[in-house]
Amino acid sequence: MLKKFKFHTMNKAELIAKLADDAGITKTQANAALDSFTEAVTKTLKGGGKVTLVGFGTFSVSKRAARNGRNPQTGAVIKIKAKKVAKFKAGKELSAKL
Numbered sequence: 001m002l003k004k005f006k007f008h009t010m011n012k013a014e015l016i017a018k019l020a021d022d023a024g025i026t027k028t029q030a031n032a033a034l035d036s037f038t039e040a041v042t043k044t045l046k047g048g049g050k051v052t053l054v055g056f057g058t059f060s061v062s063k064r065a066a067r068n069g070r071n072p073q074t075g076a077v078i079k080i081k082a083k084k085v086a087k088f089k090a091g092k093e094l095s096a097k098l
Contacts, residue, residue: 045086055093062087 020030050060
């Protein structure tokens with residue numbers, strides 16, 4: 001069972017242990033399930049889609065435009081390339097629990 005800390009960050013090993021315990025499966029099976037989930041989400045996002053888990057949230061891709069930034073050491077202007085970033089928006093039920 002996980003100990004509750006005020007600002008606890010759960011790592012992958014702790015998540016796998018929790019999934020295995022809750023589902024009554026081995027840690028190896030839980031690891032395979034988690035890897036499959038992350039692979040499916042990644043593949044869907046790479047293809048331009050989004051993944052919605054009702055009550056939990058939505059994973060999607062957001063485009064960041066190219067922009068100018070500054071080197072904090074020198075103050076020189078640098079160009080930051082446009083890129084795609086993964087985004088997560090919490091669902092209504094998850095937001096209500098927080």
